[in-house]
Amino acid sequence: MSKRSLFFNVLFICQIFVVAAQEVPKILTDKKITENHYLPDFSYAGYHNGEVELPYSFDKIVLATDFGVVANDGLDDSKALLKALEATKKMPGNIILQLPTGKLILSNILFIERSNFVLRGAGAGAGGTEIYCPRPLMYLDSPDALTELREYLVTFDKRERQKENNIDLPFSQYAWSGGIIWTQVPGERVKSYLGKYDTAKNVLAKVTKGERGETTFEVSEIKNLKVGAVVQLELFNKSGEKGAIIDDLYKKADVKVGSHHWMFPTLPIVSQQVEILKIQGKKITIKTPLTISIKPAFEARLVEWKHLTEVGIEHLKITFPNAPRVAHHVEPGFNAICLTRLFNSWVKDVEITNADSGVLTEEIANVTIKNIVTNGSNLAHYTVAMAGVHNVLVNNLKVFNEAVHPLSFNTFSTKNVYQNCEVFVKPVLDQHSGANHQNLFDNVTVHLSVKKDNSYPLFAGGGAGYWKPSHGAYSTFWNINVQVLNNHDLPSNVLLNGMLDGPYANLVGVHGNKNFQIKYEPSPYIELLNSNLYKIPSLYNYQLQKRLDKN
Incomplete structure (x- = not known):
């Protein structure tokens, strides 16, 4: 045996002893x-709560090339891609829209608006599919989905102010929203910004009592609630600055609590998207545990939640050009993927270059985001960010570019996981x-x-x-x-x-x-x-x- 082999054998044996002796x-x-x-149970994060592998085979493969998409010809493919996407909306069953190998040019938003749908490339590496986006979202028509956000930014004069850098500029609607590939339920609001847009929700039951970490709780006034339904559990603070839910969230710690915790009593301060497993009289059993105990003062309720399921985005590269950095919150919208209103869905094997934000999320649950690489010379705002989401798993994210918030759990996020991720820059x-x-x-x-x-x-x-x-x-x-x-x-x-x-x-x-x-x-x-x-x-x-x- 060589000295080198002996060294590695001894090292391996030592590692075994370290593992065996290590304290749990x-x-x-x-x-x-x-x-x-x-210590919360985080194991429910991800596609189908981590209990099944991400799917590969679907019923029908639709070729984007049949709708006029041509790779590597230097021409914009937006019209052909939109035509292909529109055609798949009317097709029954489980559909894969297959993109060709090579470079495609996209200068319009691809809205994914149906369940049981996969947007699939030929791979993120060499010989795969590259979607090149020459222009940021700010040069496209402003989407209906951000109408309320745009009004909010103007109404409250949201601006990035840096006197030392002579910066006083309005926030961009794309600082934390939107993407060139964007999942949505048409016409459904994702995030509340202005009270005048609030509408009455379809209340399915009032929740009167439940314990943190448990999956069974007590309800009253059940209306049209069914086993198998995926609904939203909402908890409120209607008791002002001294509300009990604030104590439960922060355990009476000596921290300053901001005014948004009590200024909007009609909006939930804690939400979970949950699947109904059992209805037994006044007792409901859900798939995943409660993050905090439910008390009468929280006026908790179950409401209808409209969403897409079994949506996948996979095996492709999304590239933006090099661009100068203006300022924080003033990003022009080099955003790759925006996920909203998804349940039991996934993104996997995607490389994203020079994005302002790689993957943005809002109001999604049970989603796996796996094998993502972000890189490039532009300073990003986010890489893969979690905002207002529940039970989302980000696995094996590699961050090679500088970002303001490389890994980020944002407002209202609960029971999410960054697992096996690696950040190489700041x-x-x-x-x-x-x-x-x-x-x-x-x-x-x-x-x-x-x-x-x-x-x-x-x-x-x-x-x-x-x-x-x-x-x-x-x-x-x-x-x-x-x-x-x-x-x-x-x-x-x-x-x-x-x-x-x-x-x-x-x-x-x-x-x-x-x-x-x-x-x-x-x-x-x-x-x-x-x-x-x-x-x-x-x-x-x-x-x-x-x-x-x-x-």
Whole structure:
């Protein structure tokens, strides 16, 4: 045996002993700790709650080339692509719209507005399908879906103001919305901005009582609620600044709570999209657990939720040109994919170059976003962002470009997971204010250069002051691998900080190529700092397997 082979055999044996001897985190095993430091079950995130693989075969394949799409001819393919998309709306069954290999040019929005539909390319790599978008969304006709947002931006004079840079510019409607490929239910509102657009919802039941983490709760006034329906559970704060739901979200932590938590009592402050499994008198059983307990003061209810199902976007590359950066929130709309009103759907195997935002989301649930690469020289706002979503799994996202918010849980997001993701440039594990709670960064790797004081704001949270604090209780970081690129000659610990208003977070297994200290406030639970969790590298996988074994 060669010395090299012997070395690697010894190294492998040592790793086996390390794994065997490693302590299982006490937050999983110690009853006292689990009672005082709640660890949510994140295993329901993803397509069909992670219980089935993403589908491949569909009933019918429709070739885009049959509608005049021609790759690599240097001509705009928008009209032909829209024609093909329109034709598939009228086709029954499960449809794949197959794009050809080569480069297509797209200068119009492709709205996906039907269920049981896949937009499929020939691959994201060499020899695959590239969709090149020469112009940003700001040069297209303004979409009906953003009418309310546009009015809101003007009414409240939303502007990016940077005196030091001589910037005073209106926000773009595309700063956090829209995409060149865009899923929507036509005519259905996605996000409330102005009260005058509010309409009465179809209330299916009032929810009177339920416990956090449970799937059965009590209801009254049931009306047209059916087993198998996917509906929206809504909880409200109608009790003002001292509302009990605020205490439940932030556990009475010493954090400043922004005014949006009580200024809009007719809008839900917590929402979950849920599937009805059982109706037994006044008891309802849903597929996924409650994020917080339900009390009479929350005036909780189940309402109709219109959405698309079994929609896929896969195997393609979306490219934008190099473009100068103007300012934050003034992005012109080089946005690749926008997902709204989806359930049990997916995006996979997509490379996105030079986007302002790669994948934007709003009001989706049970969606898997997998094997995504973002790159390019433009400074992005978001890569793959989660906003107002529930049980979404982002798996194996690779971020090679600089972004303001590389990984971001945004307003109203709950029980979502970034798993096995890697950020190579200026990483931030962002939690973006707005009652988002119980989200998971799972087995994430980041590469960073520390500041002169040997610190790095890895946990910096964004968001407007009226939606602070940065997150609710029980956000979780599991097995975070931090690779420091500089200051290797300094013996002192690296300080990871940036979060001052994130109550009761769980940080387990933060480790890397340096020794780290963590400053995360207030009241975090920190365990196995500077330990790689070899035994349980992914909390999501561990919880999912445990749940599947039980069933």
